[in-house]
Amino acid sequence: MIPLTLAEVAGAVDGRLLAADPAARVTGPVEFDSRKVSAGTLFVAFPGEKVDGHDYAAAAVEAGAVAVLGTRDVPGVPMVLVADALDAMGRLARAVVDRLPELTVIGLTGSSGKTTTKDLIAQLTVRLGPTVAPPGSFNNELGHPWTALRADPDTRFLVLEKGARGVGHVRYLCEVVPPRISVVLNVGVAHLGEFGSVENIALAKGELVESLPADGLAVLNADDPLVDAMAGRTRARVVRYGEAAHADVRAVDVTLDGRGRASYTLVTPEGSAPVRLGLTGRHQVSNSLAAAAVARELGMPLTELAAALGELGLVSTRRMDVFERPDGVTVIDDSYNANPASMAVALRALDGMRGGGRTLAVLGYMAELGPYERDGHLEVGRLTAGLGVDRLLVVGEPAAPIHEGATAVEDWGGESVLLTDQAAAVEMLRGELRPGDVVLVKGSRYRTWEVADALRVDATGEGAAA
Numbered sequence: 034m035i036p037l038t039l040a041e042v043a044g045a046v047d048g049r050l051l052a053a054d055p056a057a058r059v060t061g062p063v064e065f066d067s068r069k070v071s072a073g074t075l076f077v078a079f080p081g082e083k084v085d086g087h088d089y090a091a092a093a094v095e096a097g098a099v100a101v102l103g104t105r106d107v108p109g110v111p112m113v114l115v116a117d118a119l120d121a122m123g124r125l126a127r128a129v130v131d132r133l134p135e136l137t138v139i140g141l142t143g144s145s146g147k148t149t150t151k152d153l154i155a156q157l158t159v160r161l162g163p164t165v166a167p168p169g170s171f172n173n174e175l176g177h178p179w180t181a182l183r184a185d186p187d188t189r190f191l192v193l194e195k196g197a198r199g200v201g202h203v204r205y206l207c208e209v210v211p212p213r214i215s216v217v218l219n220v221g222v223a224h225l226g227e228f229g230s231v232e233n234i235a236l237a238k239g240e241l242v243e244s245l246p247a248d249g250l251a252v253l254n255a256d257d258p259l260v261d262a263m264a265g266r267t268r269a270r271v272v273r274y275g276e277a278a279h280a281d282v283r284a285v286d287v288t289l290d291g292r293g294r295a296s297y298t299l300v301t302p303e304g305s306a307p308v309r310l311g312l313t314g315r316h317q318v319s320n321s322l323a324a325a326a327v328a329r330e331l332g333m334p335l336t337e338l339a340a341a342l343g344e345l346g347l348v349s350t351r352r353m354d355v356f357e358r359p360d361g362v363t364v365i366d367d368s369y370n371a372n373p374a375s376m377a378v379a380l381r382a383l384d385g386m387r388g389g390g391r392t393l394a395v396l397g398y399m400a401e402l403g404p405y406e407r408d409g410h411l412e413v414g415r416l417t418a419g420l421g422v423d424r425l426l427v428v429g430e431p432a433a434p435i436h437e438g439a440t441a442v443e444d445w446g447g448e449s450v451l452l453t454d455q456a457a458a459v460e461m462l463r464g465e466l467r468p469g470d471v472v473l474v475k476g477s478r479y480r481t482w483e484v485a486d487a488l489r490v491d492a493t494g495e496g497a498a499a
């Protein structure tokens with residue numbers, strides 16, 4: 034963060050100083066977890082349901098916090114008193130980024146692949162200058178200002194994932210930290226439950242390009258018609274990426290190797306160059322093109338860009354994280370989250386990685402699909418069978434329609450089983466897995482990842498079942 038006096042902080046957030054020295058300087062970071070407080074920190078106290086941050090105010094000051102930003106007075110503690118701490122954090126973030134003229138803010142949204150692509154973009158921008166990006170999927174009204182407040186005068190790029198659970202959310206996040214480059218990846222049915230319709234999802238995602246200034250840049254996926262059409266909703270210049278012929282940054286001649294890694298020719302207005310990704314899954318072509326379009330805009334020369342794309346790695350865990358066990362079993366841990374579109378890309382990657390053994394899919398419930406819930410699960414089951422996956426383990430009763438969808442496919446040579454929980458899946462896999470098998474583990478957070486973790490533990494030998 035840039036150093037600010039408490040008077041400046043109070044001014045930025047419309048706060049009132051209590052028992053605080055207006056000239057005392059906050060040097061950052063801004064933290065809401067008292068265990069992370071160090072000298073110079075501004076501690077933000079949220080009135081939580083279980084834990085009230087104000088109870089930790091004194092401890093935070095003892096640990097070095099300059100003051101506490103909160104909604105009620107804590108006697109003996111220097112306070113910046115505000116009506117709403119989250120809103121205040123947003124305003125403070127805005128005040129900080131407004132004081133950083135050298136900073137380029139890159140925002141991205143989409144139904145699937147935000148965190149993955151945020152990590153790809155940050156891996157490219159860090160080659161061009163100091164970069165700040167949030168850890169994992171910290172993409173909401175808290176993660177946003179928290180991350181932005183980590184930018185300082187040396188920071189050149191701030192890469193922010195913008196999550197949305199309703200119309201207006203992305204617009205709000207863009208007010209907190211206005212992007213100059215906005216990337217929209219795709220519009221799918223993720224969070225359909227909250228949005229009500231795909232049209233609303235497109236409406237919500239498009240807020241990211243609507244909020245751009247005239248000298249900004251909208252980076253749009255030319256392969257997704259709903260995203261492509263967002264060009265009409267921005268004043269900013271538009272650059273399209275994708276495999277479509279009208280894309281400015283394109284991939285042609287895409288091939289996949291036996292481990293599901295894509296190679297392609299990157300075609301840009303400056304020329305073409307070969308790219309060989311180290312990331313697993315056909316969908317990474319699209320994600321890497323989005324990142325390439327951003328880096329190109331920021332001035333990375335084509336040959337350097339193509340080479341850098343080949344060096345991209347995984348940063349956030351449980352997203353197409355492939356590991357091979359000593360017993361010859363390959364595991365694709367994609368257990369962070371799931372919706373029908375991301376299930377499809379993961380299942381296709383599994384299919385593409387088939388080696389000498391079988392393919393197995395351990396699939397869990399997909400949350401937040403609303404009225405599309407049953408159909409979404411049925412569709413994933415049908416696709417699993419349609420792709421000829423050998424063994425399907427459906428985990429948990431709520432995911433049962435996946436099992437139903439798969440077993441309804443008549444000419445499928447594979448087999449599906451509906452299991453009560455993760456432990457049952459782990460037990461079954463331990464008995465069944467053979468060298469050469471490839472296993473995909475995927476579901477909506479919750480506990481599906483316990484299966485991937487158990488397979489990983491088996492791989493290291495620690496605590497493995499006999």
Ligand SMILES: Nc1ncnc2c1ncn2[C@@H]1O[C@H](COP(=O)(O)OP(=O)(O)OP(=O)(O)O)[C@@H](O)[C@H]1O
Nearest residue numbers: 144145146147148149170316352353367370375378
């Ligand atoms: N471009 C893409 N299209 C479809 N699916 C994708 C794409 N990129 C990644 N995925 C799938 O989506 C999963 C989740 O990826 P990621 O965490 O990057 O998405 P997200 O949009 O950040 O999700 P969340 O809404 O939970 O923040 C991946 O593990 C992968 O299976």
Ligand SMILES: [Mg+2]
Nearest residue numbers: 147148170172
């Ligand atoms: Mg995310």
